[in-house]
Amino acid sequence: MGILVAVEGLDGAGKRTIVGRLEAAAIDRGASVRTLAFPRYGESITADLASEALHGRHGDLRDSVYAMALLFALDRAAARRQLHDALAGNDLVICDRYTASNAAYSAARLGAGAASEVVDWVADLEFRRFQLPVPDHQLLLGVPPEVAMGRASGRAETEADRPVDTYERDADLQHAVYRVYGELVQAQWMSTWSWADGDAAVDAVLAQLG
Ligand SMILES: Nc1ncnc2c1ncn2[C@@H]1O[C@H](COP(=O)(O)OP(=O)(O)OP(=O)(O)O)[C@@H](O)[C@H]1O
Numbered sequence: 001m002g003i004l005v006a007v008e009g010l011d012g013a014g015k016r017t018i019v020g021r022l023e024a025a026a027i028d029r030g031a032s033v034r035t036l037a038f039p040r041y042g043e044s045i046t047a048d049l050a051s052e053a054l055h056g057r058h059g060d061l062r063d064s065v066y067a068m069a070l071l072f073a074l075d076r077a078a079a080r081r082q083l084h085d086a087l088a089g090n091d092l093v094i095c096d097r098y099t100a101s102n103a104a105y106s107a108a109r110l111g112a113g114a115a116s117e118v119v120d121w122v123a124d125l126e127f128r129r130f131q132l133p134v135p136d137h138q139l140l141l142g143v144p145p146e147v148a149m150g151r152a153s154g155r156a157e158t159e160a161d162r163p164v165d166t167y168e169r170d171a172d173l174q175h176a177v178y179r180v181y182g183e184l185v186q187a188q189w190m191s192t193w194s195w196a197d198g199d200a201a202v203d204a205v206l207a208q209l210g
């Protein structure tokens with residue numbers, strides 16, 4: 001069996017950057033690597049619907065935490081065969097966001113009173129009902145919300161196809177997500193986690209990962 005590694009963090013934490021570098025390093029070492037980025041924009045109707053909702057379309061769809069979580073989960077469910085096949089073929093599978101994103105953002109949006117309920121709901125939905133593979137390892141790129149938000153808005157200025165969405169510009173939400181991620185790491189939620197200081201130059205972040 002292959003290995004499934006999920007890279008997690010706030011919007012703008014640098015996940016895409018680090019995943020690209022991890023993929024290149026693993027290929028250099030001769031590994032067979034499969035990389036997926038969730039949401040799978042342009043490849044999945046539910047991912048596109050979620051993104052459009054985050055940019056203010058589809059009425060009040062964005063307001064429903066459970067409906068948004070379901071859209072993201074359905075996107076992953078549609079990639080289930082790809083994930084299982086890659087793992088059965090002994091690939092190293094690297095995911096830029098995975099189920100923990102759904103747990104963290106949903107819990108952060110609902111607040112402490114309902115957080116554990118929705119975290120359990122997401123795990124049950126994705127791992128038991130949709131039979132998605134549980135990650136072997138999860139990595140949190142720890143970047144303070146102010147830094148990550150600055151990176152996300154800086155990127156939006158240079159990449160016209162990546163305008164800042166409603167989650168990315170919500171400082172309270174980003175702080176809440178950061179706290180929930182900390183709790184998931186602390187609890188070693190679903191698998192082993194590691195934490196890397198992402199508030200450093202890219203090479204320094206990679207050096208922490210060995
Ligand atoms: N370690 C770093 N130091 C400074 N800038 C960085 C670092 N890593 C990434 N960046 C820059 O920050 C911006 C966001 O990075 P990236 O797109 O990799 O983040 P992300 O976590 O994948 O974001 P999102 O979740 O919003 O898709 C990009 O402009 C990228 O070049």
Ligand SMILES: Cc1cn([C@H]2C[C@H](O)[C@@H](COP(=O)(O)O)O2)c(=O)[nH]c1=O
Nearest residue numbers: 011038039072097098101102105106167
């Ligand atoms: C996969 C996934 C994502 N989200 C949230 C996290 C982000 O704010 C947005 C979009 O992701 P991107 O990396 O900025 O493109 O959606 C989520 O709530 N649940 C998920 O499963």
